[in-house]
Amino acid sequence: MFHLGWFLGNGFGIQPWHGPFTGRGMTEWTKPDMYRDMTSALERGGFDFVFIEDTSMIEDTYGGSADLTLARGFMAPKNDPMPLVPLMTQHSKHIGVIATASTTQYPPYLAARQAVTLDHLTEGRYGMNVVTSVTHRVGQNFGYDKLPPHDERYARAAEWLDVVSKLWNSWDDDALVLDPSVPRYADAAKVHTIDHRGEHFSVRGPLNTIPGPQRRPVVAQAGNSIPGRELAAEHADTMLAMGKSVEQMKAFRDDMRARAAAHGRNPDDLKVMFLVTPMLGETDAHAREREAQRLAYAQSDAYIEHILWQMSYISGGEVDFSTFDLDAKMPDVVGNGEQSSMRQYVTGNEDKTLREVVTTIRQIDDLGLIGSPDTVAAKMGELMEEVGGDGFLLYPEVTRRSIAEYADGLSPALRRRGLIRDGYDHTTLRENLRSF
Numbered sequence: 240m241f242h243l244g245w246f247l248g249n250g251f252g253i254q255p256w257h258g259p260f261t262g263r264g265m266t267e268w269t270k271p272d273m274y275r276d277m278t279s280a281l282e283r284g285g286f287d288f289v290f291i292e293d294t295s296m297i298e299d300t301y302g303g304s305a306d307l308t309l310a311r312g313f314m315a316p317k318n319d320p321m322p323l324v325p326l327m328t329q330h331s332k333h334i335g336v337i338a339t340a341s342t343t344q345y346p347p348y349l350a351a352r353q354a355v356t357l358d359h360l361t362e363g364r365y366g367m368n369v370v371t372s373v374t375h376r377v378g379q380n381f382g383y384d385k386l387p388p389h390d391e392r393y394a395r396a397a398e399w400l401d402v403v404s405k406l407w408n409s410w411d412d413d414a415l416v417l418d419p420s421v422p423r424y425a426d427a428a429k430v431h432t433i434d435h436r437g438e439h440f441s442v443r444g445p446l447n448t449i450p451g452p453q454r455r456p457v458v459a460q461a462g463n464s465i466p467g468r469e470l471a472a473e474h475a476d477t478m479l480a481m482g483k484s485v486e487q488m489k490a491f492r493d494d495m496r497a498r499a500a501a502h503g504r505n506p507d508d509l510k511v512m513f514l515v516t517p518m519l520g521e522t523d524a525h526a527r528e529r530e531a532q533r534l535a536y537a538q539s540d541a542y543i544e545h546i547l548w549q550m551s552y553i554s555g556g557e558v559d560f561s562t563f564d565l566d567a568k569m570p571d572v573v574g575n576g577e578q579s580s581m582r583q584y585v586t587g588n589e590d591k592t593l594r595e596v597v598t599t600i601r602q603i604d605d606l607g608l609i610g611s612p613d614t615v616a617a618k619m620g621e622l623m624e625e626v627g628g629d630g631f632l633l634y635p636e637v638t639r640r641s642i643a644e645y646a647d648g649l650s651p652a653l654r655r656r657g658l659i660r661d662g663y664d665h666t667t668l669r670e671n672l673r674s675f
């Protein structure tokens with residue numbers, strides 16, 4: 240069996256809002272209803288979690304202005320995902336919600352306390368995705384002139400997670416006395432300061448709330464660069480990984496398992512979830528037709544502009560891709576943002592034109608998962624067999640129709656093959672993640 244997650248790639252932001260089947264997306268995205276429906280539907284479909292992206296800025300790298308960003312709703316406007324988390328879990332009992340917290344935005348004490356609070360409110364189903372942020376624009380909203388350099392951000396993130404972990408452990412297991420006859424609520428001798436004084440943070444502690452149902456909320460990590468992998472290997476319960484081919488996926492997972500073991504951890508406790516964008520249809524022919532439409536759209540000016548916009552963002556706001564000749568060679572630039580994502584466009588494509596790269600290379604692949612639910616389910620089973628585990632993080636567009644396609648189309652097909660869970664053995668996110 241393998242695990243399933245759903246990547247809400249535009250966070251608590253504007254979801255598809257024009258075109259067929261988008262309902263009231265234009266105005267409804269700020270309300271909890273669709274996200275709550277989604278969580279309940281995906282629990283019916285046996286998903287382990289919904290994974291919410293987040294970033295705090297309005298992009299203006301592409302073309303040097305926020306025109307395109309705000310005309311189309313690219314990554315902005317966007318609400319804070321944290322208050323949404325407990326609303327999302329209200330009508331479900333088992334599925335988890337992982338939300339993104341940036342080490343650039345949150346002081347560690349605030350993040351540790353918020354995560355435990357959310358763990359209480361979700362009854363043990365909260366996960367925190369630790370990122371270092373991508374662009375200077377985020378840095379500039381949080382007191383920096385520029386976002387710190389990539390590896391420095393990760394060094395800071397490592398200390399940040401160390402502090403957060405110490406705070407989560409600042410209450411001993413038996414610190415709660417809960418004896419009304421004395422009366423004594425907690426034993427101060429079992430609640431400890433952490434007295435952390437490091438290069439980036441000074442935090443006294445202890446945390447001023449009691450441990451939640453998971454004690455240590457689930458930790459996720461999304462960067463695939465070497466320092467990103469190290470951060471995940473030491474601390475994460477799950478990580479988001481790029482799926483490109485069976486060989487690359489197997490090598491990536493083996494690498495992560497070896498790194499986790501080197502940190503003295505059981506590699507089975509780190510679930511590597513491969514990000515993929517399958518294309519479902521009612522029949523294989525219908526799915527191929529939809530794929531043909533997607534490929535045709537990938538040649539359009541609107542698509543090219545969107546990808547150039549996106550590359551400008553993931554370069555860390557350092558490269559304005561509107562300034563290059565589309566028919567000249569792919570520029571050799573990586574920038575200070577998501578380096579592993581940028582390398583997918585750059586490395587090995589030096590002889591292609593920018594237009595060829597933009598129209599043929601996808602940041603997130605479909606891995607050939609195109610077909611009816613049955614066909615896609617069978618292929619997912621074969622892929623996982625070869626890779627060795629642990630699961631997929633699906634990244635479909637977010638409409639009520641697509642949610643139904645996965646929860647009520649793909650999941651039953653996977654379940655018929657015994658590939659995903661048929662119900663949950665536990666109530667907390669970590670226990671369910673570790674149950675196979």
Ligand SMILES: Cc1cc2nc3c(=O)[nH]c(=O)nc-3n(C[C@H](O)[C@H](O)[C@H](O)COP(=O)(O)O)c2cc1C
Pocket residue numbers: 291292293294339341369370371372373389460461462463464465466467468479514576577578579580
């Ligand atoms: C698929 C994916 C999702 C990410 N999600 C977020 C996010 O929600 N918010 C954010 O600030 N950074 C996000 N990041 C950025 C990374 O987590 C990371 O902190 C940083 O940009 C460096 O990435 P790298 O390790 O690939 O170089 C994401 C990266 C990837 C590849």
